[in-house]
Amino acid sequence: MAAQGPQVCLEVRQIKKYFGDQTVLRDVSFSLPAGEILGLIGPNGAGKSTLFNIISGWQKADAGSVFFFGQEITSWTPKDLSRAGLARTFQVPQIFPEMSAWENVLMGAWLPPQSRPSFSKAQEEADHWLSLVGLLELRHTPARDLPLAQQRLVELAQVLATRPRLLLLDEIAAGFSLGAVKRLAAGLAKLRDQGLTLLLTDHLFNLLEEVADRVLALDRGEIIVQGPPAALIHHPDVVSAYLGTRCGAADNGEA
Amino acid sequence: MWVGTPIIFSGLALGSFYALMALGFSLILSVARVFNLAHGEMILLSGYLAFVLWQFFQAPFFWLLPICSLALLALTLPLHYLLRRLPEPYGLNSLMVTLGLALLLQSLLLAWFSADYRLMRLDWPAVAIPGLDFSFLSFQGLLIILALAVTAGVHLVLQRTFLGKALRATIQDREAAQVAGINVNQMGLVAFGLGGLLIGLAGPLFAQNMYLYPAAGTEATMIAIVVTIFAGLGRTRNILLGGWLLGLTQSVAVFTMGSKWRELVSAALLLLLLYFRPEGLSLKKER
Amino acid sequence: MQRIRSRPGPRARLTVWLLAALLCWANQPLSAAQEIRLGEIDPLSGPLAKHGQEIHQGILYAVEEANARGGVAGHPVKLLSRDDQSKPDVAVNQAQDLIFRGKVAGLVGGYVDSLVGPISQQAARHRVPYVASASLQQAFTGNKNPFFFRVSCLEGIVQPLCQFLSQTLKTKRVALLHAATPGATEFSDLVQADLHRRDIATVLQEKFRPGWPDFSVFLLKVPAARAETLISGGFYGDNLILVRQLRQRPLGLKAFIAPWGVAYQSFIDEVGQAGEGLFGACAWSPGITQPGTEKESQELVAGFRKKFGKDPNTTTMHGYTSARALLAALETVLQEGAKPTGEAVSRALAKLDLNLPMERLAFDAHGDPRHYQQVIVQIQKQRLVVVYPPERATGQVDFSLAAR
Numbered sequence: 001m002a003a004q005g006p007q008v009c010l011e012v013r014q015i016k017k018y019f020g021d022q023t024v025l026r027d028v029s030f031s032l033p034a035g036e037i038l039g040l041i042g043p044n045g046a047g048k049s050t051l052f053n054i055i056s057g058w059q060k061a062d063a064g065s066v067f068f069f070g071q072e073i074t075s076w077t078p079k080d081l082s083r084a085g086l087a088r089t090f091q092v093p094q095i096f097p098e099m100s101a102w103e104n105v106l107m108g109a110w111l112p113p114q115s116r117p118s119f120s121k122a123q124e125e126a127d128h129w130l131s132l133v134g135l136l137e138l139r140h141t142p143a144r145d146l147p148l149a150q151q152r153l154v155e156l157a158q159v160l161a162t163r164p165r166l167l168l169l170d171e172i173a174a175g176f177s178l179g180a181v182k183r184l185a186a187g188l189a190k191l192r193d194q195g196l197t198l199l200l201t202d203h204l205f206n207l208l209e210e211v212a213d214r215v216l217a218l219d220r221g222e223i224i225v226q227g228p229p230a231a232l233i234h235h236p237d238v239v240s241a242y243l244g245t246r247c248g249a250a251d252n253g254e255a
Numbered sequence: 256m257w258v259g260t261p262i263i264f265s266g267l268a269l270g271s272f273y274a275l276m277a278l279g280f281s282l283i284l285s286v287a288r289v290f291n292l293a294h295g296e297m298i299l300l301s302g303y304l305a306f307v308l309w310q311f312f313q314a315p316f317f318w319l320l321p322i323c324s325l326a327l328l329a330l331t332l333p334l335h336y337l338l339r340r341l342p343e344p345y346g347l348n349s350l351m352v353t354l355g356l357a358l359l360l361q362s363l364l365l366a367w368f369s370a371d372y373r374l375m376r377l378d379w380p381a382v383a384i385p386g387l388d389f390s391f392l393s394f395q396g397l398l399i400i401l402a403l404a405v406t407a408g409v410h411l412v413l414q415r416t417f418l419g420k421a422l423r424a425t426i427q428d429r430e431a432a433q434v435a436g437i438n439v440n441q442m443g444l445v446a447f448g449l450g451g452l453l454i455g456l457a458g459p460l461f462a463q464n465m466y467l468y469p470a471a472g473t474e475a476t477m478i479a480i481v482v483t484i485f486a487g488l489g490r491t492r493n494i495l496l497g498g499w500l501l502g503l504t505q506s507v508a509v510f511t512m513g514s515k516w517r518e519l520v521s522a523a524l525l526l527l528l529l530y531f532r533p534e535g536l537s538l539k540k541e542r
Numbered sequence: 543m544q545r546i547r548s549r550p551g552p553r554a555r556l557t558v559w560l561l562a563a564l565l566c567w568a569n570q571p572l573s574a575a576q577e578i579r580l581g582e583i584d585p586l587s588g589p590l591a592k593h594g595q596e597i598h599q600g601i602l603y604a605v606e607e608a609n610a611r612g613g614v615a616g617h618p619v620k621l622l623s624r625d626d627q628s629k630p631d632v633a634v635n636q637a638q639d640l641i642f643r644g645k646v647a648g649l650v651g652g653y654v655d656s657l658v659g660p661i662s663q664q665a666a667r668h669r670v671p672y673v674a675s676a677s678l679q680q681a682f683t684g685n686k687n688p689f690f691f692r693v694s695c696l697e698g699i700v701q702p703l704c705q706f707l708s709q710t711l712k713t714k715r716v717a718l719l720h721a722a723t724p725g726a727t728e729f730s731d732l733v734q735a736d737l738h739r740r741d742i743a744t745v746l747q748e749k750f751r752p753g754w755p756d757f758s759v760f761l762l763k764v765p766a767a768r769a770e771t772l773i774s775g776g777f778y779g780d781n782l783i784l785v786r787q788l789r790q791r792p793l794g795l796k797a798f799i800a801p802w803g804v805a806y807q808s809f810i811d812e813v814g815q816a817g818e819g820l821f822g823a824c825a826w827s828p829g830i831t832q833p834g835t836e837k838e839s840q841e842l843v844a845g846f847r848k849k850f851g852k853d854p855n856t857t858t859m860h861g862y863t864s865a866r867a868l869l870a871a872l873e874t875v876l877q878e879g880a881k882p883t884g885e886a887v888s889r890a891l892a893k894l895d896l897n898l899p900m901e902r903l904a905f906d907a908h909g910d911p912r913h914y915q916q917v918i919v920q921i922q923k924q925r926l927v928v929v930y931p932p933e934r935a936t937g938q939v940d941f942s943l944a945a946r
Contacts, residue, residue: 082436094431096424103420107435110421119417162436258762265758272755362587370591372779374786374812381790392790465755466782470589470628474753509759514750515722 007069009034009166009197010055015064017050017221024050026221028064032199034165037192039208039229040201042218043242048201049170051218055199056088056168057081068166083112085165089172093155097144101154104143105129108161115163122161129157132187149176153184166197173207185210205233217241260389262506268395270502271402272464274495276475277482278405279453283331285426285488286446288346289338292353294454295475296360301327301458302467303364306373316377316459324455331451335444357472364469373467375459394463405456406495409449413491418445426488481521485528500524577618578872578882580605580865581640582651583661584675588628589753592778593653593857597675598623600854600861601650603846608869615876619869622646626657633657637664646670647882648868651861655679655725662690669884671871671891675864676857678725683908689888691909693863693901696729698914699801699823703773704736706821706918706930710939711797713771717746717764719757719784720775729775729801745769752777757784761793770796772946778803782812788946789816795946797821805919805926806855818923819943823916826859826900827926830917833934839899859900867903870896920944 010032017025025047032038042048053059055066057078065074068086076084095104108129109122117125130136133153138146143154152172159167173181188198188211202208208215209229217225217232219241225232232238280294291297301323308314308322334356341348379394413419425432425442433439461467461475485497501521508520582601585594605621613619622644626633633652640646641664649665649672652658658677665672666687674682674692678699682690707713716737720730727749734744746767748760757780764772772788772795774781781803788798797819803809804822824830831839842862846854854862871890875882895904902913918930920939927937 079433079436082434090434094428094434096427096431098427099420099424103424106417106420107424107432107437110417110424110435110437112436112438122417158435258766261762262759265756269756365587365591370587370595371808372592372782372812374782376812376814376816379790466779468589468592468779470587470591471753506759510762514719514748514754514760517754518751 006036007034008032008067009036009069010199011067012051012055013065013067015051015054015061015066017047017054017059017062024221025054025061028218028221028223030216030223030226032166032197034069034197035192035195036213037188037198037200037211039212039215040199040218041203041205041208041215041232041238044203045220046218046241047221048218052088052168052170052199052201056086082162082164085163086168087159087162087164087166088168089152089155089159089170091170091174093148093151095143095151095155095158098142100140100142101135101146101150101157102126102130102139104154105157105161108158111162125161126157129160130154132160132190133157134183134187149180160191164196166199167191169198169200171202172200173202176206178206181206182210205229209233260387261391262510263503264389264391264395266503266506267499268391268398268502269506270499271398271495272460272498273478273482273501274402274498275398275405275453275457275460277479277486277494277498278409278491279450279457280476280479281483281486281488281491281494282409282453283446283450284483286422287335287338287443288429289349289353289443290346292350292476293357293360293472294353294479295472295477296357296364297327297330297454297472298457298461298475299364299467299469299472300330300360301455302462303368303373303458305459305462306375306467309375309377316463319459320456323458324452327451327455327458328448331447331454332444335447339440339443357476361469361472368467368469370468370470373462375462375467377463398460398464401456401460402495402498405453406491409453410491412449422446481525484525577620578614578876579620579622579644579646580868581637581644581646581649582621582623582865583626583633583636583640583649583657584623584651584861585628585653585657586623586625590628590653590657593676594625594628596855596857597651597653597861599846599850600858600863601675601865603842603849603854603858604862604865604869606849607845614869614873617876619872628657630656630660634660634664637661641668641670647872648672648884648887650864650868651675652677653857654723655682656723658682658692662687665689671868671884671888673864673868673891675860679728683910686907687909688892689884691867691888691891691905693867693903693911694825694860694914695910696725696732698825698911699916700729700732700736702916702918702930703799703801703823704733704740704742707737707771707773707799708740708742710918710930711771713742713796715743715745715767715769716771716773717767717769718744718773718775719748719750719760721752721777721780722749723752726775726777733773733775750776750780752780754780755783756787758787758791761787761791764795765793772798774798774800776800776803778806778809781809785813785816785820792946796941797944798946799823799918801916804921806857807853807926808855810921810924810926817921819940819945820921821929821944822919822921822926824919824926824928825856825914825916827856827919828853830919830926830928830934830936831899832897832901834897835899842899856900863898863900863903866896866898867891867894870894 008031013029015025015028040048054061057076065072105126106122109117109125130139133156135153173184212229215229215232216223217238224237225235283289283291304326305319305323308319338349379392381390382393383390413423421437422442424437425439429439482497486493504520504524505517508516584598585591605619608619622640624636626636649670652661652674653676655677658674662672666689671689676694677692678696718730720726746769774784781800799821801823804820805824810817828843871887872882874890875886880886892905904912906912917928917934919926920929922940928935929939
């Protein structure tokens with residue numbers, strides 16, 4: 001955008017991805033300014049997960065490129081991206097089951113030697129991130145004894161401890177109660193205000209409604225609509241994409 | 256004196272010996288996922304070093320422990336770097352390399368020291384417990400104390416230090432550790448370093464408890480494997496418990512049933528343990 | 543009809559001539575200076591390496607000794623040594639290699655019956671004489687294998703041992719600990735039976751797997767069973783540990799006796815003071831030799847020391863004796879001008895009668911040594927003293943030293 005405007009954190013240019021003869025992503029392009037929360041929405045099979053994986057280095061695009069603060073990161077590995085400040089969470093939380101919630105977050109603070117904090121500093125950070133996600137009282141509970149929703153929050157806190165500049169959250173609020181969604185939204189908004197950029201995907205609108213600045217709707221591999229969440233929630237194209245997925249299947253005789 | 260006292264003490268000393276043999280192996284296996292078939296030969300190498308220092312330099316036994324401990328780093332650290340350069344399938348290839356190393360070490364020891372049996376002749380005074388009418392050998396006491404101290408030390412490092420926690424994370428879920436930004440290769444290096452120290456420590460103890468000959472490594476590797484299976488991966492305290500359990504069972508079996516039942520009873524115990532607790536001796540159940 | 547008979551073509555004639563030449567060459571007696579090959583198979587690596595190396599050195603010395611005299615009937619002797627790595631299947635492969643590729647006139651060597659057995663089968667199948675250096679089990683000479691001979695046997699150990707226990711030590715209750723190998727198990731059975739005939743009770747008998755580092759629990763049971771004497775059917779390494787543990791915790795025993803592993807100077811050196819008063823069994827040692835062979839024995843020790851830098855021991859002598867037997871048989875056959883076929887050499891072995899330092903070597907119809915008898919020794923002042931049988935004794939039993 002304009003030179004005086006906010007920095008562009010993430011720029012995705014014409015990403016294509018095929019699986020066999022199926023086109024999963026066709027020419028997907030968007031840009032995400034720093035300090036913004038962008039949501040990515042779409043029905044199952046829209047290509048959200050694939051796009052997510054490509055941006056975060058877990059899958060390779062067949063064409064197109066990705067830029068992170070102006071640097072091309074298209075073929076970078078997740079390890080490189082993490083060091084550069086691009087981190088993500090997973091639908092199945094990648095946590096350490098036998099370690100306590102607090103120890104899990106502490107592991108996020110185990111950065112490469114040049115940026116690693118001292119043990120006491122790291123412990124302070126772990127406390128800080130745990131209280132941000134509201135789990136400070138459960139800090140000594142082994143992670144595998146926590147319900148899935150709280151495991152997701154532990155993973156979030158762990159990822160925050162890696163000091164990311166861009167955070168990708170993969171359906172983090174799935175299964176959360178309304179109250180939990182609101183609390184999470186408040187936390188994420190606070191992070192955005194502190195300078196973090198966020199890209200959230202979700203299957204449903206609940207979290208994005210609360211906190212996203214802008215939402216992209218994806219259907220069958222392409223962006224069909226973008227705009228503020230309120231505008232998209234009743235947008236006919238979005239609605240029909242969701243409904244269409246169910247009816248279209250019956251119409252076309254697919255399974 | 257109850258007849259059980261010397262048997263139990265004997266069993267604990269033997270079990271401590273087993274645990275000290277197994278600690279290095281278990282650590283390297285849990286963190287770096289390397290099944291080190293040259294483990295016993297490395298202990299033997301350390302034992303021969305202790306023997307040479309004792310025989311030609313009259314080094315006192317307590318000096319041998321730190322010297323041999325550090326000396327093995329010169330072997331395990333380069334081994335780590337060698338193994339890191341192997342292509343996929345990593346597990347199988349590292350198995351082949353360590354097997355080759357075992358054979359190489361055995362041949363070297365045969366060439367350097369001949370096949371003669373070597374004994375480290377040290378007099379360990381008996382220690383009497385007043386009021387209990389029981390005396391034990393100070394070497395047995397040393398084994399038990401060392402096993403406790405080393406296990407406690409490793410446990411503290413793993414539980415209380417930043418590095419230790421990162422090691423535990425790598426043991427529990429290697430992929431998640433990578434995702435969390437932990438350099439698992441570096442963790443492997445640490446494991447080989449720590450493991451090397453433990454293997455080096457076991458050498459003089461092996462030399463003193465048994466006798467040295469070039470083909471003895473296989474025996475030591477077997478002990479390490481069995482105790483590691485008992486304990487489950489990455490559980491330091493369980494190595495000690497597993498070793499003690501094995502040592503006690505064997506001693507009791509030998510006393511009540513006879514020497515020839517030792518192996519059978521150990522095998523039966525192992526099978527039972529695997530059947531009822533596939534995760535090893537850990538008391539916590541996996542969800 | 544007239545058949546045109548063609549003369550054999552040039553190629554055919556050449557073939558016939560070649561075949562004829564080959565046949566003549568194969569059947570002719572050995573020309574002078576044609577070397578005789580002996581095959582040796584021993585555990586030179588693996589857990590039994592120490593003993594295999596010692597046997598190997600004994601055999602090597604005998605061969606070099608023969609060559610220094612001009613060989614056997616003028617033919618130089620070449621020794622082909624093979625390592626069976628303490629494994630029976632490797633032993634078989636090496637035997638076959640020596641027989642077919644090496645074309646050896648005879649086989650020698652071997653330590654423990656699990657290795658000797660397979661080799662003796664190959665010898666029988668391919669009609670090659672085999673003189674085993676160390677074989678104990680009775681079964682081996684049970685089925686008449688005319689190609690198998692051995693210079694040692696269990697009876698030569700069991701008999702003197704039991705006589706010593708009964709007549710000299712006058713013990714009444716023994717504890718018996720032996721290794722779980724076929725040879726040691728058979729030893730244990732024979733000893734128990736013999737002792738039983740002499741009214742000596744075996745109050746405790748246990749078997750252990752070799753390589754076990756701790757006998758302390760077993761030793762706890764010995765005084766409980768009120769045994770007076772402990773017999774160890776374990777090997778060198780096991781006895782190192784037993785002796786050490788006995789010293790650490792004395793049991794009030796009259797004596798400790800171990801037929802294998804004690805009667806070695808290297809054992810005495812390793813255990814030091816802890817070895818004083820122990821009893822062992824010995825077929826030969828420097829200074830302990832068949833009557834009438836003292837000079838030969840001394841020369842052997844000197845020559846061996848010069849070549850290998852150390853003294854020979856009883857294991858070495860088993861190797862030496864077995865090689866001497868084979869060499870002597872070959873000499874006999876070759877001097878008669880006959881070909882050293884398997885049958886000829888075996889027949890010569892069967893008729894052998896040599897007075898060697900280790901024994902008066904003659905074989906019975908089963909291939910067993912007729913006159914193999916070990917002597918009982920006691921370690922006194924770091925030396926081996928023969929204490930039984932009386933006609934070979936070089937000293938008296940020191941009972942106070944013997945107590946454990």
